[in-house]
Amino acid sequence: MRTLTYRDALREAIREEMQRDERVFILGEDIAGYGGTYAVTKGLIDEFGEKRVRDTPLAEEVITGAAIGAALNGLRPILEIMTINFSLLASDLILNSAAKFRYMFGGQPEIPLVIRTPGGGGAQRGAQHSQVLESLYAHFPGLKVVMPATPYDAKGMLKAAVRDLDPILFIEHELLYNVKGEVPDEGVEFTVPLNRGEVKRAGEHVTIVTFSRMLHIVMQAAEDLAKEGIEAEVIDLRSIRPLDIDLLVDSVKKTNRVVIAEEGWKYFGTGQGIAALIYEHAFDYLDAPIQHVAGADVPMPYSKVLERAALPDKNEIIHAAKAIVPAALARI
Numbered sequence: 001m002r003t004l005t006y007r008d009a010l011r012e013a014i015r016e017e018m019q020r021d022e023r024v025f026i027l028g029e030d031i032a033g034y035g036g037t038y039a040v041t042k043g044l045i046d047e048f049g050e051k052r053v054r055d056t057p058l059a060e061e062v063i064t065g066a067a068i069g070a071a072l073n074g075l076r077p078i079l080e081i082m083t084i085n086f087s088l089l090a091s092d093l094i095l096n097s098a099a100k101f102r103y104m105f106g107g108q109p110e111i112p113l114v115i116r117t118p119g120g121g122g123a124q125r126g127a128q129h130s131q132v133l134e135s136l137y138a139h140f141p142g143l144k145v146v147m148p149a150t151p152y153d154a155k156g157m158l159k160a161a162v163r164d165l166d167p168i169l170f171i172e173h174e175l176l177y178n179v180k181g182e183v184p185d186e187g188v189e190f191t192v193p194l195n196r197g198e199v200k201r202a203g204e205h206v207t208i209v210t211f212s213r214m215l216h217i218v219m220q221a222a223e224d225l226a227k228e229g230i231e232a233e234v235i236d237l238r239s240i241r242p243l244d245i246d247l248l249v250d251s252v253k254k255t256n257r258v259v260i261a262e263e264g265w266k267y268f269g270t271g272q273g274i275a276a277l278i279y280e281h282a283f284d285y286l287d288a289p290i291q292h293v294a295g296a297d298v299p300m301p302y303s304k305v306l307e308r309a310a311l312p313d314k315n316e317i318i319h320a321a322k323a324i325v326p327a328a329l330a331r332i
Contacts, residue, residue, distance in 0.1 A: 156192030
């Protein structure tokens, strides 16, 4: 194993898949000479040339349509949309075309399309550029939505996504690109399933369910809770759709308590959907109401101080866990 940044892990996954399969190509705004908004595709133009590394106009609907057409005709495009906020301009094509074609035509067409896009708050991008929007896209059957939180998962899931036959929205939190983590040595072949979450930390008192950048904040909270005798089991969903409900139920059977932590808005968001599924599938195992930590119900402020206040932090997670874990259970 070696240490890579999240950014480098993504670039390595793209390079390996382009080397493995000549049908794979990348397209997007400023991805060639500039190397992409977050430098993920930097240097690939020199290796693969303009035919397979294609700069596009600033026209999300047009380039998404082109990528869908390429996928329907046997290629395997990786489309980079500069930010998930701009994906709304192409949402009709993503949700009414890519997500539905296989179903509408009896499973005949394959759409091996990966849409990579950064999202999330914390970098003072303002209200229109700090959203995640995974709950919006995950609402639609036919579209897979994944949100890896570590370099290992980023590389393994991107490789798996490129090989998949369905359209996949691959959301990368923009504050994760410089995060470092262990990744198998170059040349070691591996993928990470697109339908499985993972227990990132074992525990017995409370299950904390999270995904994307919030995993790192939750892990900090879990370490602090452990100092007070509360052992939290941390689950990284990794995939929002499909959702690994079996993993959640197994953990709830062990801990009997749940905290859900997400960056996005609470109302009609991912966390509420997860809570409803846990109540549906594991109600008899719960000894306390599910706690839900989420971002403030406001458009993201530009002010750094207000932005920080709008995003959930580890203290909120700690408070939520303590609210449902009786002191008698804690081992100090």
